[in-house]
């Protein structure tokens with residue numbers, strides 16, 4: 515893999531909740547940015563052809579949704595992977611697809627970093643994402659100024675595979691935690707205790723978390739504007755169940771939450787925030 519030029523051109527693939535905000539941060543930091551998304555966006559840097567964008571860019575950042583999105587886009591840009599480029603996966607995908615990306619990049623002599631992240635819509639907006647970065651140290655160091663435009667922290671991982679596994683296992687905790695928070699909120703409210711009182715008690719308790727501070731107020735207000743969508747948390751639950759199964763492990767808590775999310779997704783609620791898990795207790799789901 516060749517060294518990047520001093521002002522590399524950066525391609526952002528996937529202008530969803532996170533990719534659109536990271537593209538804005540990169541532009542604001544003075545980087546040369548081009549963007550592509552499956553559905554066209556009214557941005558001056560938008561390129562409708564992913565292959566053309568890959569061809570003219572040095573660093574390819576992937577903020578796509580899931581395994582099909584990443585595999586389809588990889589197929590479109592594969593002819594343009596070369597030693598002059600680095601492909602960076604930021605999507606939360608399964609282990610098999612992570613390994614495929616690594617193999618395809620190696621075969622093309624292209625640099626590869628697997629850098630899934632944590633931090634939601636507001637963290638992306640404020641440049642406060644935390645990247646789990648698995649790949650060659652020299653590749654990470656070349657990319658550091660680019661990642662820092664949207665990062666609060668970059669945590670190096672031993673390998674690309676480890677970055678995906680850590681991203682998935684930490685999402686397991688978030689999915690089960692929000693289910694637990696929703697149950698705790700509903701029981702407390704049913705007995706006349708306000709969300710504020712519950713939240714104050716949680717935050718003084720060892721079970722307190724940033725997630726509780728974000729999700730208890732929004733669930734109490736029945737505000738399910740998406741920061742991280744139910745459909746995305748559902749696919750992550752399936753990827754982590756696959757990891758557990760490969761290790762011969764059962765994960766009863768996650769399986770239960772995954773089934774709840776699948777039922778809500780089947781009702782057409784997949785693009786709401788995953789905290790819509792709070793609506794499964796009654797018939798008050800948003801229309």
Ligand SMILES: NC(=O)c1ccc[n+]([C@@H]2O[C@H](COP(=O)([O-])OP(=O)(O)OC[C@H]3O[C@@H](n4cnc5c(N)ncnc54)[C@H](OP(=O)(O)O)[C@@H]3O)[C@@H](O)[C@H]2O)c1
Pocket residue numbers: 527528529530531532533551552553554577578579580582583584586587604605606607631632633634635741742743746750
């Ligand atoms: N939001 C969060 O809080 C958060 C946190 C951590 C990790 N992540 C992960 O980061 C990634 C992006 O998250 P996000 O919240 O920005 O997702 P999102 O809002 O759902 O956006 C997904 C993007 O993928 C594209 N896409 C979907 N299916 C596609 C397909 N078959 N082919 C090509 N493109 C396709 C969409 O394109 P169009 O919209 O143009 O159709 C969109 O640009 C996901 O893997 C997610 O799990 C998100």
